[in-house]
Amino acid sequence: MNALKVGWLLGLRQIQRASWWTTGLIISVMTLTFLNLVAISGILVGIVDGAVRSAYEYSLGDIIISPLDTENRILQTPSLIRTLETYPEIKKYSVRHSTNALVEANFRERRNLRGERDIVMANIVGIDPVLEDNMVSLSEFVVEGEYISDTEDGQILLGAYFVDRYAEQFGDIFDSLSDIVPGDIVRIGSGERAREFTVKGIVKSKRDEVSLSIYMPEREFRRTFGRLDHDANLIVVRTQPNTNRVELRDALKASGLDRQAKIQTFEDALPKFLTDIRDTFNILGLLVGSIGIVVASISIFIIIFINALSRRRHIGILKAIGIDPRAIEIAYVIQASGYALVGSFLGALIIYLFLVPYFNANPIDFPFSDGVLLAEPLGTFIRFAVLFLVTLVAGFLPAWMIVRQNTLSAILGRK
Amino acid sequence: MIRIKANNLHREFGSGRTKTHVLRGVSLQVSDGEFVGIMGRSGAGKSTLLYQLSLLDKPSEGEIFLNGVEVSLLSDHEQTIFRLLHLGFVFQDYALVPDLTASENVLIPLLMRGIDYETANKTAEDCLDAVGLDQRYGHLPGMLSGGEQQRVSIARAIAGKPDILFADEPTANLDSMSGKQVIELLTKLNREGQTIVLVTHEKEYSKNCHRVIKMDDGKIVS
Numbered sequence: 265m266n267a268l269k270v271g272w273l274l275g276l277r278q279i280q281r282a283s284w285w286t287t288g289l290i291i292s293v294m295t296l297t298f299l300n301l302v303a304i305s306g307i308l309v310g311i312v313d314g315a316v317r318s319a320y321e322y323s324l325g326d327i328i329i330s331p332l333d334t335e336n337r338i339l340q341t342p343s344l345i346r347t348l349e350t351y352p353e354i355k356k357y358s359v360r361h362s363t364n365a366l367v368e369a370n371f372r373e374r375r376n377l378r379g380e381r382d383i384v385m386a387n388i389v390g391i392d393p394v395l396e397d398n399m400v401s402l403s404e405f406v407v408e409g410e411y412i413s414d415t416e417d418g419q420i421l422l423g424a425y426f427v428d429r430y431a432e433q434f435g436d437i438f439d440s441l442s443d444i445v446p447g448d449i450v451r452i453g454s455g456e457r458a459r460e461f462t463v464k465g466i467v468k469s470k471r472d473e474v475s476l477s478i479y480m481p482e483r484e485f486r487r488t489f490g491r492l493d494h495d496a497n498l499i500v501v502r503t504q505p506n507t508n509r510v511e512l513r514d515a516l517k518a519s520g521l522d523r524q525a526k527i528q529t530f531e532d533a534l535p536k537f538l539t540d541i542r543d544t545f546n547i548l549g550l551l552v553g554s555i556g557i558v559v560a561s562i563s564i565f566i567i568i569f570i571n572a573l574s575r576r577r578h579i580g581i582l583k584a585i586g587i588d589p590r591a592i593e594i595a596y597v598i599q600a601s602g603y604a605l606v607g608s609f610l611g612a613l614i615i616y617l618f619l620v621p622y623f624n625a626n627p628i629d630f631p632f633s634d635g636v637l638l639a640e641p642l643g644t645f646i647r648f649a650v651l652f653l654v655t656l657v658a659g660f661l662p663a664w665m666i667v668r669q670n671t672l673s674a675i676l677g678r679k
Numbered sequence: 680m681i682r683i684k685a686n687n688l689h690r691e692f693g694s695g696r697t698k699t700h701v702l703r704g705v706s707l708q709v710s711d712g713e714f715v716g717i718m719g720r721s722g723a724g725k726s727t728l729l730y731q732l733s734l735l736d737k738p739s740e741g742e743i744f745l746n747g748v749e750v751s752l753l754s755d756h757e758q759t760i761f762r763l764l765h766l767g768f769v770f771q772d773y774a775l776v777p778d779l780t781a782s783e784n785v786l787i788p789l790l791m792r793g794i795d796y797e798t799a800n801k802t803a804e805d806c807l808d809a810v811g812l813d814q815r816y817g818h819l820p821g822m823l824s825g826g827e828q829q830r831v832s833i834a835r836a837i838a839g840k841p842d843i844l845f846a847d848e849p850t851a852n853l854d855s856m857s858g859k860q861v862i863e864l865l866t867k868l869n870r871e872g873q874t875i876v877l878v879t880h881e882k883e884y885s886k887n888c889h890r891v892i893k894m895d896d897g898k899i900v901s
Contacts, residue, residue: 266793273790277778281819581774584735585788585835586763672735675774 270587271594278571278595279602287603290567294607294655295614297560301647302615304556305549306639310623312542314633315470319538320530322400323471325357326509327501327516328533329525337495339524345499347521353507358399360498361390361485367426367478368451369441384426384439387477388452390485399502402467405474409446409465414481420450420461421479424468430475438476452478452488459488470633499525557651561658564603568596569662576666580674589667593660600659601652608648615639681747682843682874683709683732688741690727690897701727702738703897709843709876714869716888717878724897725878726847732876733766733845734758746842763791767836769846769865773828775820775835781807782816785835792839806834810864826857833864837873844868846877850884862887 279287320326329344331337338344341359348354370382393412397403402421403411412419422444424430431440441450448463461480468475485491503512509529516527572579579592620637627634672678690702701724709715717725730736732743734750743751750761768774775784785803790796804816810830820828829849836844846865850858858881866887869875877888885891893901 266791269796270787270790273783273787274776274778277776277783281778578774578776581770582776582787583759584733584762584774585768586759586766587787587791588759591791672730675735675770 267588267591268594270591272598274582274591274595275598275602278599286567290564290603291607291610293560293563294603294651295610297556298608298611298648298651299614299619300556301553301651302611302639302644303619303637304552305546305643306615306637307623307628307635308545308549309542310638311628311630311633311635312538312545313638314627314630314635316534316538316542317636318469318471318633319534322405322469323473323500324530324533325399325500326503326507326530327354327513328528328530329499329501329521330528330533331497332524332526337493337497338499339495341496341499341524342494344521344524347519348499348501348516351512351515353503353512355502355504356395356398357499357501358391358395359482359496360396360500361482361491362477362497363388363485363489365452365489366454367441369444369448371451372449382441384441386423386426387473388485388489389477389479390482390491391479392482393479396479399500402474402479405467405469406465407468409463412464412479412481414483416464417484418459418461419464419480419484420452421465421467422450422463423475423477424466425472425475426478427466430466430468457488457490470631553647557654560651561654564600564655564658565662568600568659569665571599572596572662572666576669576674577677579666580669580671583667583671584675592667593663596663597656597659600655604652604655608651612644612648615644680711681708682711682713682745683707683876684744685732686742688728688731688738688743690724690731690736691739701897702731705741705894705897705899707892707899709874711842711874712869712872713890714866714875714888715877716885716891717876717894718880718882718885718891719894720880723894725894727897728894729845729847729876729878733768733843734762763788763839765842767839767841767844769829769832769836769844769849771848771851773820773825773832773852775828775831777820780817780819781812781823781831781834784820784831785838788835788839802838803834806838807831809837810834811860824857825853826860829853829857829861830864833861833868837868842874844873844875846875848878848880850879850881858884 329338332339345359348357364385365388366383367386368381368383393414397411406421407424412421425434425438426440427444428440428442431438444450444463446463446465449460450463451458451460453459467479503509513527513529521527582592583589616639620639623637627636686706688702688705689700692699692701705728717728719725727736731738738751742749745761746765750758753761776787779787782800782803785806786799789799789802807813807816810833812827812830812834815823815827820831823831849861853861862884865875865877879885892899
């Protein structure tokens with residue numbers, strides 16, 4: 265206890281009376297290390313998190329209802345929707361019907377049947393345009409033309425990757441149509457069922473499923489593909505704020521809806537590869553951050569070692585007048601921990617007051633997501649704790665090495 | 680009461696051809712309240728003897744008793760505690776901690792003894808008053824003259840009321856006026872009952888000692 269008191273006083277005064285330049289330099293190193301540790305993994309995880317958020321916001325919602333594993337469609341969809349509407353926790357929803365179909369662009373210009381057809385195989389989605397827009401803001405992704413309405417016949421929204429000027433970045437990975445602009449006519453379907461539609465708008469999103477789909481009103485969809493029933497392929501649900509998704513999922517299942525469809529929360533439905541990538545990026549971030557920690561700990565070690573070495577004589581004198589060597593070690597540990605605390609605190613301020621708001625307002629434009637800086641408080645605290653502990657060791661070791669030297673040799677400056 | 684008793688002390692450095700025999704069978708006694716001077720030319724072994732007696736170095740051979748305790752048998756840790764509780768030091772170049780104020784330099788050993796901060800600070804200020812530095816409590820060593828720093832060093836040495844005060848050429852770095860003041864201060868402390876062992880090479884200051892031990896070539900010659 266006495267050693268702690270003396271160590272505290274010595275350590276505090278060492279920090280107070282140290283050169284401002286030196287202190288500033290050390291704290292800068294600690295701040296940058298902390299930023300490196302939190303921001304690098306935060307951005308790496310943020311890339312995936314951006315994709316996950318995007319899937320939640322612009323595609324899936326809180327509860328996802330899909331066909332049972334043994335079925336192609338959700339059974340008795342209208343009755344299921346009526347049941348959904350009785351739950352006050354459900355704020356909005358959208359029903360999607362889908363199928364694959366051939367889309368042809370140049371059927372009018374083609375001179376003969378042997379001419380090259382400008383065709384693609386596409387996922388056609390039948391929606392209620394209003395519900396879908398309420399649910400996932402589909403109209404926000406219209407990059408050319410206009411959004412479709414339920415009252416107009418023969419109108420579609422074309423996914424941008426089916427248009428060659430948007431798809432050329434992908435090379436020949438998938439087919440696209442040439443020179444399509446809003447107002448052009450395309451033919452969807454084959455044989456007698458083929459119908460002509462006007463491209464009312466082109467939609468483009470970082471959610472590839474949007475850019476690789478063709479949207480039309482549900483009524484048109486059923487007419488085109490001969491769907492006599494109303495059974496859908498997907499229903500996505502958005503809940504009221506603060507609703508527990510798991511509880512709602514379980515309640516829906518308990519009401520018997522799980523006999524008609526598979527009911528999952530957003531987390532249940534999240535593709536495993538996304539969570540795997542997230543974990544991998546987290547590990548990568550930690551690895552990069554660990555290198556930063558090693559560099560910082562070596563820096564702190566060198567700084568404290570030089571500091572202790574230059575005060576070797578004073579350390580000897582303190583021992584000579586009866587100061588417990590542990591008090592001297594504690595003084596250097598306190599000095600190092602002071603640097604770690606201030607550096608981490610400044611780093612945390614920069615992260616939470618500047619970097620996180622900045623990246624939220626200006627996400628990094630990755631091809632498949634808007635990357636943000638993800639810095640969850642618990643993760644940040646754990647990284648701080650690791651940095652703090654490593655710094656303590658880096659502060660203690662050199663002090664321990666110097667303090668262990670012979671007292672008289674230290675006083676007289678002998679080797 | 681015998682404060683210091685040393686029997687047949689030897690101290691050697693190095694080995695083989697480079698071996699140096701610095702102390703060659705030194706024996707001495709210092710009684711309570713004595714003011715003993717150790718003199719000799721440079722290399723005579725006087726500082727080495729002081730380091731052995733004050734537990735800063737271990738003799739190659741021989742035994743040392745301080746307050747009747749055979750201190751040469753104590754472990755390093757026990758010797759540190761013994762120094763804290765029973766010995767005081769005044770070094771040639773003051774040896775103050777540059778980050779601490781004058782009063783903090785004095786109170787550090789008191790805190791180490793377990794005395795609370797307020798009491799230790801009061802004692803430190805009283806000791807600084809006693810050495811004539813009542814206006815310098817908050818001054819850092821760098822802001823004090825050599826003589827003032829040495830007086831802080833003496834204040835630190837006496838703050839814990841040590842049984843023995845060791846002073847290793849405390850006037851060597853001072854001008855004659857400051858040197859004289861330091862010796863007068865030590866003499867005053869001795870008159871108040873403090874046992875002092877002083878290493879000096881200045882004859883003038885040895886006059887204040889009760890007894891002067893002269894050394895040459897690692898031996899006491901008179």
